[in-house]
Amino acid sequence: MKIDFANLQIQYQTYKEKIDTNIQSILNKSNYILGEEVNILEQELQNFTKVKNAITCSSGTDAILLALMAIDVKPGDEIITTPFTWISTGEMIALLKAVPVFIDIEPDTYNLDSNLIEKAITKKTKAIMPVSLYGQPSDIDAIQAIADKYDLKVIIDGAQSFGSTYNKKTDSNLGDISITSFFPAKPLGCYGDGGAVFTNNDEYAKKIKSLRVHGQNKRHHHQYIGIGGRLDTIQAGVLLAKLENFKDELKVRNKVAEKYTNKLSKILQTPVIKPNRTSAWASYTLRVKNRDSLLLSLKESGIPTSIYYPTPLHLQECFQYLNYKKNDLPISEKASNEVISIPMNPFLSDEQIEFITYNIGENI
Structure with missing residues (x-):
């Protein structure tokens, strides 16, 4: 697929x-x-x-x-x-x-x-x-x-x-x-x-x-x-x-996110949207311990993924002059090692969502 x-x-x-x-x-x-x-x-x-x-x-x-x-x-x-x-x-x-x-950041949002x-x-x-x-x-x-x-x-x-x-x-x-x-x-x-x-x-x-x-x-x-x-x-x-079509696309993005969450929330950490907010769902980002093995398995199945973001800014080379050290912002650093984003757009079919979530479930 x-x-x-x-x-x-x-x-x-x-x-x-x-x-x-x-x-x-x-x-x-x-x-x-x-x-x-x-x-x-x-x-x-x-x-x-x-x-x-x-x-x-x-x-x-x-x-x-x-x-x-x-x-x-x-x-x-x-x-x-x-x-x-x-x-x-x-x-x-x-x-x-x-x-x-x-x-540092909130661990859920x-x-x-x-x-x-x-x-x-x-x-x-x-x-x-x-x-x-x-x-x-x-x-x-x-x-x-x-x-x-x-x-x-x-x-x-x-x-x-x-x-x-x-x-x-x-x-x-x-x-x-x-x-x-x-x-x-x-x-x-x-x-x-x-x-x-x-x-x-x-x-x-x-x-x-x-x-x-x-x-x-x-x-x-x-x-x-x-x-x-x-x-x-x-x-x-x-x-x-x-x-002209953006409001409709936002509604469909939310439906895609709901389908992902319904299928994945019992087996891993899915996105948390606070009650007084809505998301534009620029990405659908999961949290996993075995990220490298999951990335490899999804790639072998033809499922594209991305990591947003593998290195937090305080540890980037260009900001060394600020003198931050590893473990200074532990929640950000932990998240950077565990987040993985899966396909998110308003044109995903139910069949594709099923294929993606099935493969995730089989490989975490």
Whole structure:
């Protein structure tokens, strides 16, 4: 049986007519940079998220950078965040010569443990940046309460969670600024790199729009040091076509997750979604002791897998200068040795789900 991890080709064939029409329209107009489709997409993203301002950009990584620049992060500022995430989260902090302060995670959701935040706050702390890992928001009420107490900013790294909710609000509508990624394999993905920044703060939005075009506030006048961080118009055309069906895809992702959980929860640790939250299910991640042998067995059966993430950020070579040591953040380190993600997308058939879960059951 052929099983695809993300099923991007099936998704394209499903929406091919609309995607092709949008792309051809852009080609006909040859307006490839900040064309009208970008403005239309931003409006549709605002409608979807109920956020006042949606600003598209060139990637989820650049979205983090733009968010940090918008709150005026300076060298030496400290940003409290999680080590159990993709490199971009800590990387963009370090790129601005600020200091990522890594604290451990919850053992069930893998998100930032809000109980550990206050101990990590110093006079240099500028912001808290939780990551909505695997598609589920962190405990934002607790995080926001701490931020308010210490006058800190909250940036939500929602690169994996566009479409998720916390207390019935989209996670794009949380914190001072929220970001997402439109990398092709994300829940809402384009056909290259892309991202977006969301905020209800008009001043931040105005600054971010300037920062993404080299700090210009009008042509050839540069108010800030910025970046070339625009979303290509063609990618906006792709996202507009996909966004039309996104709510339905989220529902099917949840059904796929329910089927996995029903078949696997009695034999191993399956994802935990908190009662006041929904997940966008960027991945379906299990926890196993015998990961290497299971990876090999699933590979032999033609079942693709991935590990998100095999090395937490505090132990990455690029962050050696921060002087973290092994066992400093034990929950993150243990998770990195045990997590395994299996195929998750809205195009998995019941037969494929049965095949995947049967093979897991036979080999753990």
